[in-house]
Amino acid sequence: MEMILVKTDKELNDAMLVRKEVFVGEQNVPLEEEIDEFENSSAHFVLYDEREPVGAGRFRVKDGQGKVERICVLSSARGKGAGKLIMNFIEDHARSKDIPALILNAQTHAIPFYENLGYSVTSGEFLDAGIPHKSMKKELK
Numbered sequence: 001m002e003m004i005l006v007k008t009d010k011e012l013n014d015a016m017l018v019r020k021e022v023f024v025g026e027q028n029v030p031l032e033e034e035i036d037e038f039e040n041s042s043a044h045f046v047l048y049d050e051r052e053p054v055g056a057g058r059f060r061v062k063d064g065q066g067k068v069e070r071i072c073v074l075s076s077a078r079g080k081g082a083g084k085l086i087m088n089f090i091e092d093h094a095r096s097k098d099i100p101a102l103i104l105n106a107q108t109h110a111i112p113f114y115e116n117l118g119y120s121v122t123s124g125e126f127l128d129a130g131i132p133h134k135s136m137k138k139e140l141k
Contacts, residue, residue: 001054001082003089006044014053015046022072029129034070042069043093047077047086055082059090065137066094068104087117094140101139108132 006012016035023029038060047055054077058070068090073082094102105128106114111121114136123135 001077001080001085002048003055003085004046004048005089005093006046011046012044014048015044015056015058018046018053018056018074019070019072021074023070023129026075027129027131029131033129038069045086045090045093047073047082049077049082055086057086057090059093061097061099062103064100066090066097066099066102066140068102071104083113084117087114091138091140099140101137103135103137105133106136108134111136 004011006015019034020031023034024031042058042060045057045059046053055073056070057068057072060067060069068087071083071086073086091102102119103122104114104119106119108125111134117138119136119138121134122137125132125134127133
């Protein structure tokens with residue numbers, strides 16, 4: 001698997017394809033909520049498996065911290081370490097920008113995944129696009 005920082009329109013389209021399949025197709029998030037006002041101000045990432053896009057995520061700076069968003073993996077690539085590859089790549093990207101900490105809003109079913117990567121829950125449960133979430137944070141060394 002190969003993880004890249006999006007630089008071309010094709011790569012961005014590949015990332016969006018994965019996001020739409022996972023969030024809109026599987027989780028019934030309305031497209032107008034999935035694609036938001038932060039698309040143009042975010043760094044986007046896409047994970048390829050033999051040139052096929054299988055994972056995606058995005059990153060932006062918010063209040064001096066890195067905000068990790070839209071982490072997703074196609075069902076065919078789950079359980080193979082794809083999510084960890086995406087997160088490690090984004091964390092390395094944040095470190096290269098001297099970002100001291102990362103925050104994210106995790107779907108509650110994914111909290112153990114993020115906890116295994118060193119994130120801690122920082123909020124109570126809330127709904128985002130009708131899906132239960134909790135905020136999480138990780139200090140970068």
